[in-house]
Amino acid sequence: MQWLTRVICTVATTQQVLPVARSGRLHPRLAQRPQGASSSTDSDCWLAMPRFYLLIAATLLFVAGGTAPASAQTLDDVFRYSERAPAIGPHDTGWLDANGTAGSGTYTALFSNPAGLGWASSSTFAGGLVGDFTTNEGRLSLPDADAGPFDRTQSGYRIGNAALTYRVPTEQGNLVLGAAIGRTRSFDRTLVASGINGQSSITDTFLPSSPSPLPNDDGSFTFDRRLTTLAFDAGAIEFDPSRADSPTNDFIQAVRPGAGRTVEQREDLIESGGLYDTSFGGAIEVAPDVMFGGAFTVAFGSYSFDRIYEEADINNTHTGSQYDVILGDGAVLSGFDALTYEQGIEADLTGFGARFGASAKPVDQLRLGVSFATPTYYTVTETFGTRIETFFDEGGSLAAGSIDDNEFEYEVRTPWRVSAGAELDLGPFNLAGDVEVIDWSTLNFTAEGAGLGVERDIDRQIRELDVTVNSRVGASFSMDALTVRGGTAFQPNPDDSGTRSDRTFFSGGISYAFDSQLTFDFGWMQERFTDEFVAYGTTEVPDARGTAPGLRADEDIQRNTFSIGMRYRF
Template identity: 25%
Template sequence: MKRYRFLLACLALLGSAGKGFAQNEADVLRFSRTDFGGTARTLGLSGANVALGGDAGTLLANPAGLGLFRRSEVTVSAGLNFNENNSTVYGTSALDNRNNLNLPQVGLVISTRKADDEEGDWRSGAFGIGFTRINNFNQRLAYNGTSPASAMKFGEYAAQQANANGLSPSGSNPFSLQDLAFDTYLIDEDAQGFFAPNLNDVNQFSETIQTSGSQNQWDLSYGASFRDKLFLGASVGITSLRYKRTRTYSEQDPATDITSLTLRDELLTEGSGVMLKVGAIFKPSDAVRFGVTVQTPTWYTLRDAYNTSLEVNYKNEPAAGVSLNQYAYTDPGEFEYNLTTPFRASGGAAVFLGKNGFITADVEYVDYSNGRLSADDYSFSEANQATRSAYKSAVNYRLGAEGRFDVFRVRAGYGLYGDPFKDSDIDQSKTFFSGGVGLRQNNYFIDAAYVHSQYKSLYAPYTNVDVNNSSSEYFGLETPLVTTENKNHNFVLTFGWNF
């Protein structure tokens, strides 16, 4: 069934403790699907900056745009972000949100230009260094519902994992989810294998997922102007990321002798990467510009730190002399691995309406199925195959316009980032609507922007790998499927100084 192939491919499974704890195809997409960033001017145009240049946002979009600078400048931006998530499972909806202050952009451009009467084809050049936030992970999602008899229960999932993968050797520390379930008496074993005893057909369940952190990029760029017609540039991007996730999953009365169970896991991913980018802008006339950029994959080295715990509370002793409150946890673990994100290519055009403003548009191509995980002592063949099976190429569109009224600027933009999934029950493309204003003076400028983004996503706390296996006792049991409407409101203010 398409739904379950999709879930297996795109969802991070809850509580899968141990080596390879969270390194799967979901992580490939999380760190590959980045947003546009830059100054408030760039954000007000929904990131449509490949053919424009002349703004610090070009450090991320197209290094060739540095060749259009005629003066040096410093920019600093401040941001305020509001995130809202409305999650629905089995007809029950829950709303949650999270807000944060941030520093989305800092840039320095040093420009040198020949005098108009000075000979030479290369008219100007500029070196730039810039910091840009390209992903914001600050988010909180919560849901709750009633699991029907047709749905797989968490205890059944734990037993399924134990039958498929076994337990850790006797006497060793708990290593996996099924170890925790066995140690807390949630699952038991007989001659036929592992099973979850006395489960109720219907029970209440809920989960809270809170994430924090960001993905940021430092760009070291140089751009030059050839006869003020052709502008060429190149950059080295150094990317850092920090992603922290805390998940708490609970069930009430999951079994006749259990009052509640709570599974909690924490994951911290940190690391850095490097990539290269080259670009060009061609200006056949003062009214038209064309731009293109090519970006190599970003090569990351990442480190995960993780731990998982399970608490099960009983009405009666699960075994003679055993406490009613059972608690087990895995030892904190660490794992280092590599991630290679997909190659990207972008093209853009801008049309200037004299001194009244301009219209600009970009298109970007990225194939998410080309993301790869690797490690020196661990094979990611299954995760990489799942990446190829789950994801596809996507085209991202950005459109922006600016109107100029003496020293004032008014901007608007629209963006559409394509759905990265091959098979999905919902369209998971992302849309952006933006607007902004600006004030330009001789030696300084101030810009403000607002960006509204929205998209839908799917999530399952666990999956039934035997849903289509008619010989399995779990045949036909559906997976709890959470649909979330994600909305984000981003306000950015940029201050700039020319010198």
Template identity: 20%
Template structure:
């Protein structure tokens, strides 16, 4: 009868196979300053300037500022350093990545007729919009009676025992797979807790829906490791035009792609009197692949020979995303004075239904002052409302709850970028500063970001070589888990980048 019930419910419960949360939504909605060394040297404050391939990613009208066809390629090295505090524990970890971060070309076509449209440009550019290579370690003693058992108890609460346990003679791997296919992610987590002896039912009855923990109250030693790799990038197809002497207009059609892999591992130990389970090892792995589309509209207007005004609109990105997960759980329990190890290793890859994510749109306003051929100052301001991020289809009850959480937790955030450049003969000296507000209403789960940049360039004539160093800092309070064990690690993250670009006229 239980197997028949599983099959029947399976027909009705496909939509329950979800594991997405607010951290996924935010990860793919944010982007970093990426691009040419000159662009990064001004901290990305290029919306009113144009004349740079990475400026096209901010304002598509930028390519129409080129006097002739132009191309650039960029290499960058990113160093990430994390100083992590978890209660009484302090750790430091780092990650380094070297890659091609930008490449593109714009082709200029002059209009030799008497039309007020002076020239047209078409271009294509690749920009890595985010780098996901990261690792950090949270290690310390949790004094708040907070154990990973709360994670499993939370998911088990209200679920029937026969829905979170293996059938007689059924392997744990088969049971884990069947429960996931029929009931979904939450039941799988409860199954892991029950079959590892972390949880016990109040009554040994299939209809039981309440549980208690085999871990006694007290303190718990935690060693939590986070490691991720991957990137988010886009390929832009650009069209722009110059109207008379002072107006530039442009359009970008963007193809986005996601490649993200994450692994977390928790070791928990306790010596609390009365604990049956004294050691837990819990591993989770996630692989994400996605693609999306967006468009951008922009304009640059010369108010005078010195002053330039820019405005750009970034549409939402409409992503289609696929995810796979795998899990491993092992416990050591005291069984009559003997230590017994229980391993729940399904060796199963959970493949979740394809879903859609819509990121928020962004509006950018820019102002620049150009000192003839000697230098310039530039300022960009942009605003993005992260609370408008949405999982789709919105008719899905799980996504409805997640979207409500996003709307209540995230907020609109402003970004300020300031940059300057001064030329001495063939040399150009550059600097910049940026400030990004937290996308969270609490301002601490993800904190404000501050950054600065310094760069130098040399003009060989038809070819330019630029190098830049930039650094940013942000402090996050990251919960170890979104359910149960929600105590946070405080991560002070510093990103340092060295960027080298070669650009030339075609």
């Protein structure tokens, strides 16, 4: 799940190594330098020889044990832009568009099987609104005991769909053209969790690679990780002269749980945004009761990730005698009080793709269909960053970084989708279902500057992804002007090594026809899955603890989507 982290990590570590902002700060006892490194020439030589190995070690630590960077970081981030909801619009949400591949006869055919437009008996204008209510039950998995569960619900209201279809007057057969916009994916999600930890801290992951770098002649340090530089500038880690002869690491953390010291940890994050498809297409009756159709799609959307992670010494177990930071002007910050670690992502997406398919009635009561969706070619532009601020018992606070000071662009090509479905018409009762096959090993990610080695590693992990079969089934029952619908759908997770579970959907809805032209639609859909958010990973630290356990939040997510809309036939 961490292959995309390696891309971002590679981009970050292959940039020019920058000196820390506190370059003028020199610890009064910094004269304790390792023997043989007393001159600048010797020191530079000592640093240069292990540079390559330090780079490798830093990269591995960042991927396996470090805090995830605030940018596209896991395979889940690519899945996020590749997945689709089972249904669009209130009419078809009621039974999860179970007849979409067979040929729905409504504007939503543009998002499933465009050939279904050919069954439309009239021209239609439609529009609707959608509301999402996402509840996340989070539980913090602490080394000593779990904390929680903590519930939080995030809500949002948006335009859900709008469409116009036109049934062209013909002397024989059907020809229907249409244009529609629909919300295909919601990213809304939030998490809050907190607990007391006496064994580890996020500052453990800030330490430089081992062996740590020697100080420069002016007292500054040059680190091989951007995260370490930020942490040092923010006072979250500090050079410790008493460890100057240590073969491992000369730095200490502001937070060191253990030996009676504890820290309260709080995770608070919000994800928001979504994807829309704008489709233009049509369907034609190429033979009696045989429809063929196609549509071109322009996809667009946005994704936002805002994270505030906090550690606080609420029990006053960290004192000034255990940790202090000396600034370049001689000012001293002492005693750890609290730390905030903020991450932000703002992503804009644009893409394009196409769909085409066929639909036919071999007998009056049965409709069959097949459809093919080409890959969607997304360009993703992210603005992202990290900010760290450390608060001290005495002296105030120290901050470094920004949540919007980096930009990264990459491309995602989603897999082909092949679907087959059927609808059985038994008068007032309709039963429909379909299956969709996706070969996730054809997923593609590209980014300039990633490097040949990283690209090969990405390709290897993509090849290990599974072929999945999405399925949905639904039923409807009509009573005069009222139609009632219900359905269920299942979307497996293609990554067996991932933390997220398969996604399950349930739905229900009604339609009421005021007359032959105007119809009101209502649909409800519920999505359920479990996931895990890693606050920071297990890390080797140079003190009595040895290995500091990581921190994660286990999540149970339930998203309820409500759609309302109107259809007008003319």
